[in-house]
Amino acid sequence: MSKKVVIVGGGYVGTELAQSLERYCDVTLVERKQFFCHVPVMIRSLVQPELFEQALFPYDKLLQTGRVVQASAAEVNESGVTLEDGKTLGADAIVVATGSSHDTAFKAPGASVEELREANRALAQQIEGASSIAIIGGGALGVELAGEIKALRTHKQVTLVSDTPLIDGYDPRLGQGLEAKLGLLGVEVITGRTAVDLPQTRGAFPGPIRLDDGREIAADLVIPALGSTPNTALLDPLPGVEKTADGRVRNDRWLRPSALPNVFAAGDAVDSGDHMTIVGASRQTPWLARSLRNFLAGKRTDRTAAYGPWRNAPLLVPLGEHVGQSILPVVGLVGSRTTRLVKGRYLFLPKYRKLFRTG
Ligand SMILES: Cc1cc2nc3c(=O)[nH]c(=O)nc-3n(C[C@H](O)[C@H](O)[C@H](O)COP(=O)(O)OP(=O)(O)OC[C@H]3O[C@@H](n4cnc5c(N)ncnc54)[C@H](O)[C@@H]3O)c2cc1C
Numbered sequence: 499m500s501k502k503v504v505i506v507g508g509g510y511v512g513t514e515l516a517q518s519l520e521r522y523c524d525v526t527l528v529e530r531k532q533f534f535c536h537v538p539v540m541i542r543s544l545v546q547p548e549l550f551e552q553a554l555f556p557y558d559k560l561l562q563t564g565r566v567v568q569a570s571a572a573e574v575n576e577s578g579v580t581l582e583d584g585k586t587l588g589a590d591a592i593v594v595a596t597g598s599s600h601d602t603a604f605k606a607p608g609a610s611v612e613e614l615r616e617a618n619r620a621l622a623q624q625i626e627g628a629s630s631i632a633i634i635g636g637g638a639l640g641v642e643l644a645g646e647i648k649a650l651r652t653h654k655q656v657t658l659v660s661d662t663p664l665i666d667g668y669d670p671r672l673g674q675g676l677e678a679k680l681g682l683l684g685v686e687v688i689t690g691r692t693a694v695d696l697p698q699t700r701g702a703f704p705g706p707i708r709l710d711d712g713r714e715i716a717a718d719l720v721i722p723a724l725g726s727t728p729n730t731a732l733l734d735p736l737p738g739v740e741k742t743a744d745g746r747v748r749n750d751r752w753l754r755p756s757a758l759p760n761v762f763a764a765g766d767a768v769d770s771g772d773h774m775t776i777v778g779a780s781r782q783t784p785w786l787a788r789s790l791r792n793f794l795a796g797k798r799t800d801r802t803a804a805y806g807p808w809r810n811a812p813l814l815v816p817l818g819e820h821v822g823q824s825i826l827p828v829v830g831l832v833g834s835r836t837t838r839l840v841k842g843r844y845l846f847l848p849k850y851r852k853l854f855r856t857g
Pocket residue numbers: 506507508509510511512528529530531537538540541569570571572595596597598599600604605639726729732764765766767774775776777778779
């Protein structure tokens with residue numbers, strides 16, 4: 499009889515893993531949402547709202563022999579997964595790929611499309627109505643958002659505030675290049691300063707904001723872009739779980755988050771040595787697919803080669819369709835032309851149309 503794998507979370511890890519494993523075993527993907535949302539589009543759709551619907555993919559054609567169960571998982575243990583309605587799904591191996599949460603305008607917390615559509619549209623309208631916008635956070639989201647707004651709404655005053663250098667944690671030339679290009683687009687970039695006394699760290703609000711050097715930044719609209727929150731609720735109660743300072747669960751070198759040998763995890767919820775990115779997820783997923791096949795064939799996981807995270811992690815950062823700066827595997831730092839060709843123009847939408855078989 500075919501071995502059973504239950505994957506919780508139909509995000510970047512869960513969808514690709516389920517599709518690559520269904521030829522080899524009985525796969526069930528548990529996902530609470532009605533749709534997959536390709537999140538990079540949620541940034542550009544704030545200034546090009548017509549793109550929004552293109553980012554949504556139904557799960558119905560994702561799998562051919564496996565199945566997608568639309569439900570919230572409430573508990574995981576070595577025998578399988580229990581859903582919120584009390585149903586249990588038995589499994590030989592379980593993968594927790596519950597990802598992370600963000601501001602509702604970028605990533606919906608609940609099941610419905612409407613919630614995300616409404617929040618994204620509301621933020622787009624706030625951006626449209628603001629003459630001056632301050633974005634707090636110099637990670638990829640804050641940088642891209644500043645670039646996307648300024649590229650299409652040149653008359654708006656955009657300020658980006660970051661307490662670290664831009665895109666901290668990557669090759670510093672990436673952040674330096676992006677800072678220079680944001681400057682050319684007309685974005686005022688302030689690094690090394692912290693915005694203090696913020697009324698909230700999620701969701702936009704009216705400015706001004708104050709910096710830790712006493713400066714006040716006037717802004718009709720302030721958008722915090724302060725990072726994602728890992729969804730670890732299913733993993734937290736498992737034996738032997740350890741958390742990192744940023745709230746992720748620490749994986750071992752074979753992508754196991756706990757003392758249970760048949761429970762695996764990947765993506766944003768866990769620290770496997772990669773950043774919380776699709777780029778990290780896309781390295782972990784094929785490795786995990788191979789490792790699970792070995793595990794289901796009866797091989798001892800810790801006698802197989804361990805997972806190796808990205809050494810010099812790539813990242814593609816478009817600032818609108820035409821400008822950008824990226825780090826790619828092998829070639830290293832690349833500029834606007836390559837960033838546009840690889841990501842800036844289509845935001846990888848064709849890849850997801852193919853994955854979800856939507857044409
Ligand atoms: C606006 C934005 C833009 C981004 N752009 C980029 C980019 O351009 N490049 C890049 O590399 N990274 C980007 N990222 C980061 C990227 O989105 C994450 O790294 C990625 O989503 C992680 O994938 P994942 O599969 O771990 O989790 P997720 O994509 O978060 O998916 C987890 C899934 O699990 C489901 N789930 C959670 N709990 C349960 C439960 N109990 N039961 C059932 N289902 C559950 C959720 O509904 C969700 O669908 C961006 C992030 C944001 C917010």
